[in-house]
Amino acid sequence: VSGADRIDRALERARTRHMERGTLPAPEPDLAAIRARIDRPAPTVRRWPRVAIAAVGALAAGIAIAFALRALRPDAERAQPDAARDPIAVPTPEPRQPSVTVPTAVPELLTPTASIAEPVAAALRAVAARAPSDADDPLAARAQALDEALAEQRAARWPIARWVARALSDATLTANERELACDYLALRGDRAQALELPPGHRMLAAALAPQDVRALLADRGTSAFALAGLERAGCARATGIVRRVLETLPESDLDETARGALLARLAACGEPGAGALLELSLSSAVRHDALLAALRAAPAAPAVVARLARAPRTPAVEPRLLLQCAADLRVDAAIPFAERAAGDPLLTAAALHCLATQATPEALIALLRVAERGVDIDPAPSLVRALRVDPELGRRALEAPAFPRASARTLLALCDRAGDGAAAPCALALAGDARLDASERERAAELAIELGDATLVPRLRALFDASGQSPRLRATCLVGAARLSDATVALEWLAALPASRRERIANWLTGARALAQPITTVSRIERELTAPPTSVSL
Amino acid sequence: MPPLEREAPFLARARHGDRAAFDELVLLHYAAVHAFLLRQTRSTPEAEDLAQETFVRAWRSLASFDAQRPLAAWLTRIAWHLFLDRERVRARRGSMRSLDAPDARSARAIEAPAPSASDPRAQQHERELDAALDAAVARLPEPLRLAFVLRVLEGRAYDEVAAIAGVKPATARTHVAAARERLERALAPYLEDPS
Numbered sequence: 001v002s003g004a005d006r007i008d009r010a011l012e013r014a015r016t017r018h019m020e021r022g023t024l025p026a027p028e029p030d031l032a033a034i035r036a037r038i039d040r041p042a043p044t045v046r047r048w049p050r051v052a053i054a055a056v057g058a059l060a061a062g063i064a065i066a067f068a069l070r071a072l073r074p075d076a077e078r079a080q081p082d083a084a085r086d087p088i089a090v091p092t093p094e095p096r097q098p099s100v101t102v103p104t105a106v107p108e109l110l111t112p113t114a115s116i117a118e119p120v121a122a123a124l125r126a127v128a129a130r131a132p133s134d135a136d137d138p139l140a141a142r143a144q145a146l147d148e149a150l151a152e153q154r155a156a157r158w159p160i161a162r163w164v165a166r167a168l169s170d171a172t173l174t175a176n177e178r179e180l181a182c183d184y185l186a187l188r189g190d191r192a193q194a195l196e197l198p199p200g201h202r203m204l205a206a207a208l209a210p211q212d213v214r215a216l217l218a219d220r221g222t223s224a225f226a227l228a229g230l231e232r233a234g235c236a237r238a239t240g241i242v243r244r245v246l247e248t249l250p251e252s253d254l255d256e257t258a259r260g261a262l263l264a265r266l267a268a269c270g271e272p273g274a275g276a277l278l279e280l281s282l283s284s285a286v287r288h289d290a291l292l293a294a295l296r297a298a299p300a301a302p303a304v305v306a307r308l309a310r311a312p313r314t315p316a317v318e319p320r321l322l323l324q325c326a327a328d329l330r331v332d333a334a335i336p337f338a339e340r341a342a343g344d345p346l347l348t349a350a351a352l353h354c355l356a357t358q359a360t361p362e363a364l365i366a367l368l369r370v371a372e373r374g375v376d377i378d379p380a381p382s383l384v385r386a387l388r389v390d391p392e393l394g395r396r397a398l399e400a401p402a403f404p405r406a407s408a409r410t411l412l413a414l415c416d417r418a419g420d421g422a423a424a425p426c427a428l429a430l431a432g433d434a435r436l437d438a439s440e441r442e443r444a445a446e447l448a449i450e451l452g453d454a455t456l457v458p459r460l461r462a463l464f465d466a467s468g469q470s471p472r473l474r475a476t477c478l479v480g481a482a483r484l485s486d487a488t489v490a491l492e493w494l495a496a497l498p499a500s501r502r503e504r505i506a507n508w509l510t511g512a513r514a515l516a517q518p519i520t521t522v523s524r525i526e527r528e529l530t531a532p533p534t535s536v537s538l
Numbered sequence: 539m540p541p542l543e544r545e546a547p548f549l550a551r552a553r554h555g556d557r558a559a560f561d562e563l564v565l566l567h568y569a570a571v572h573a574f575l576l577r578q579t580r581s582t583p584e585a586e587d588l589a590q591e592t593f594v595r596a597w598r599s600l601a602s603f604d605a606q607r608p609l610a611a612w613l614t615r616i617a618w619h620l621f622l623d624r625e626r627v628r629a630r631r632g633s634m635r636s637l638d639a640p641d642a643r644s645a646r647a648i649e650a651p652a653p654s655a656s657d658p659r660a661q662q663h664e665r666e667l668d669a670a671l672d673a674a675v676a677r678l679p680e681p682l683r684l685a686f687v688l689r690v691l692e693g694r695a696y697d698e699v700a701a702i703a704g705v706k707p708a709t710a711r712t713h714v715a716a717a718r719e720r721l722e723r724a725l726a727p728y729l730e731d732p733s
Contacts, residue, residue, distance in 0.1 A: 004722075007722055010725070013664075014668065018577055026568065031561050033590055248718070
C-alpha cells in the first residue's frame with residue numbers, strides 16, 4: 001500500500017469520524033437565552049495604551065539588533081581563547097571508552113562489503129541489459145526482474161533496496177543501470193530513502209511519485225525529470241500520476257509546455273489515458289479545449305467515447321465535452337446519447353452539433369426525431385451543417401426502409417426553414433419520395449428549384465422521367481430546368497411531344513414573365529401535358 | 539421555497555431591529571450552526587454555548603451583513619471564528635476543559651471506528667496515523683484549515699467553501715491543495731509500511 005493510499009484512507013476515516021459527530025439531533029434553540037445574551041452589554045475589551053505597545057516594540061527591536069550585531073562580529077573576535085593565556089579553556093580530551101562489542105551479523109548486513117555489493121551491481125547490469133519489456137507497467141517488470149535476479153539474497157533477508165541505493169555510488173555503472181536502480185528505489189524502497197539520494201538520482205526516483213512529480217513540474221529546471229519519468233512509467237502508472245498532478249496542481253504553477261506534455265502522455269496511454277482525459281473534464285484544473293485537443297490525438301479516444309456514451313448510467317464526464325468529442329471523432333455509437341442529451345436545455349446545442357457532424361442517416365433520423373419532439377434551438381442550421389458535410393445525406397437517409405413518413409415531412413419542413421442551397425439536393429430527393437403525398441412532393445420540387453443551381457438539372461431530368469403519373473411534378477421539373485439552366489435543355493426532354501405543343505411550352509418557358517411566375521407557368525405546362533391528343537386534318 | 543427567499547423578509551425586518559424576525563432566522567439556521575460547531579468541538583454543551591454566541595454576534599453585526607450573500611455561510615463563518623477563539627483561549631490556559639466535554643483522546647477512543655486492518659500492529663499504526671492527522675489538521679494555518687475542514691472533512695462544494703471563507707472558489711481550491719500538501723509532509727514519517 002503506497003503512502004498516498006494510506007493518506008487517502010486516513011482522510012476517509014477522519015471524514016467519517018468528523019461527520020458522525022454532527023449526527024446527534026440539534027436541541028431546540030433557547031431563544032430566551034439568546035435574547036438575554038443580546039440584551040447583556042458587550043464586555044469591554046481592555047486595550048493596552050499605544051505608548052506601551054510602542055515601548056514593547058522598540059525593546060524587541062533593540063534586542064533583535066543586538067543579536068544581529070553579535071552574529072555579524074568578525075570571527076577573530078570570537079576566536080577560541082589562547083591556550084597559553086587561558087589554559088583552563090582548553091578541554092582535556094576524555095579517554096576513549098572501549099568500544100562495545102556488537103554481534104558479527106549486524107555489520108555484515110549494514111556495512112557495504114565487496115562480497116555483497118557485487119551481486120547487486122551484477123544483477124543491475126544483467127537486468128538493464130535486457131530488451132525493453134512490452135508489459136503495461138515496464139517499471140514494475142524491471143523491478144520484478146531485479147527481484148528475481150536477487151532471489152537468493154532476498155531469501156537471506158538482505159535489505160535489497162538499501163543495497164541498490166548504495167550501488168548507485170559504484171562508478172562503473174552505466175546511465176541505464178543507474179536509471180534502473182533509481183526506478184527500483186522509487187518502487188520498492190521508501191520515500192525517505194529516495195530523498196537521501198544525491199540530487200540527480202533523487203530527481204530520477206522522485207519522478208515516479210505523484211507528490212514528487214508535482215514538485216518537479218512546478219520548477220522549470222526539474223520538469224524534464226518528471227516528464228522523462230512519466231515516459232519510462234507504464235500507462236497505468238503514468239495515467240494515475242498525471243491525473244493526480246493535473247487535479248491538484250494550480251494552473252499558475254504549470255507552464256503550457258509541461259501541461260501539454262502531460263496531456264500528450266495521457267493521450268498516448270490507450271483507453272486508461274483517454275478515460276482520464278475525459279474524466280478530467282469535471283475538474284476545473286484543465287481547460288476543455290486543451291482536453292479536446294489531447295483527445296483528438298488519442299487513438300483510443302473513439303472507443304472510450306463510444307463506451308461512455310453507451311453506458312447505462314450517466315458517466316462521470318462533463319457531458320458537453322463528451323458530445324464535442326463524439327462530434328470531432330465522428331463516434332456514431334454516441335448518436336443515442338446525443339439524442340437523449342438534446343432534451344436537456346443546457347446540452348441541446350452541443351447535442352445538435354454532435355448529430356450534425358456525424359452526417360450519417362442514423363444521425364439525421366435522430367436529428368429529425370429531436371426536431372419533432374421540439375427543442376429550444378432551431379435544428380434547421382444543424383441540418384444544413386450535416387448536408388454540407390455530405391450533400392447526398394438526404395437521399396441516403398430516404399433510401400433507408402425504416403425512414404418514417406413523419407420524419408420525411410419534418411425533413412421537408414426543416415429544408416424549407418433552412419432556406420440554404422445545401423438543402424436543395426435533399427429537397428429534390430424528397431420530391432421523388434413516395435412517402436410524401438403529391439402536394440408535398442411538388443412543394444419539395446419547387447423548394448429544390450428555388451434553392452438549387454445548374455448542377456441540379458440532371459437530377460431534375462431523372463425526376464421528370466420517373467414522374468410519369470404526375471404531370472404537375474413533370475411540369476415543375478421543366479420550369480426548374482429552364483430556370484436553373486436553359487429552356488432548350490427542358491425542351492429536349494419533350495422530344496415525343498407534338499411540335500405545336502412543344503412550341504407553346506417553349507413560349508412559356510422562354511418568357512421572362514413566365515419564369516417570374518413559376519406557379520402559373522407550371523399550371524399552364526401541366527394543362528398542355530395532360531391535354532388529349534388533337535386530330536390533325538389533312 | 540428556496541432558503542434565500544424564505545429568509546429574505548425576516549432578514550429585512552431583523553435589520554430594522556425586529557427581534558421576532560430575528561427569532562425566525564435563529565429557528566431557520568440554529569440546527570445547521572449547532573451541527574457544525576458540534577463537529578468541531580465534539581461537546582454538546584460547548585456547541586450550544588457557541589451556537590448561541592454566534593447568533594448574538596450575528597445580531598450585533600447584522601447592519602454590516604451583505605444581504606446578497608447567503609446568511610448560512612456568514613453564520614458558519616462567525617461560528618468558525620468563535621470556535622477558533624475558544625481554542626486559542628484554551629491553549630493559553632492549558633488543557634483545562636469542561637467536565638462535560640470529553641478530552642480529545644477519550645473522544646477519539648469512543649468514536650474511532652473499528653480499524654480496517656486485522657493485524658494488531660497495522661491497527662496500532664492506523665491509530666497513530668489518525669491521531670497524527672488530527673494534530674496536523676489542528677496545526678494548519680487558519681485559512682487552510684477552514685478550507686480543508688469544509689471541503690475534505692465535510693464534503694462541501696468549493697463555491698460554498700469560498701462563500702464561508704470569503705475568498706474566490708479558485709483560492710479555496712488552492713487552500714485545500716496546500717493544506718493537503720502540508721498534511722502529506724507532516725505525515726510522511728507515518729507512511730512507512732507497518733509490516
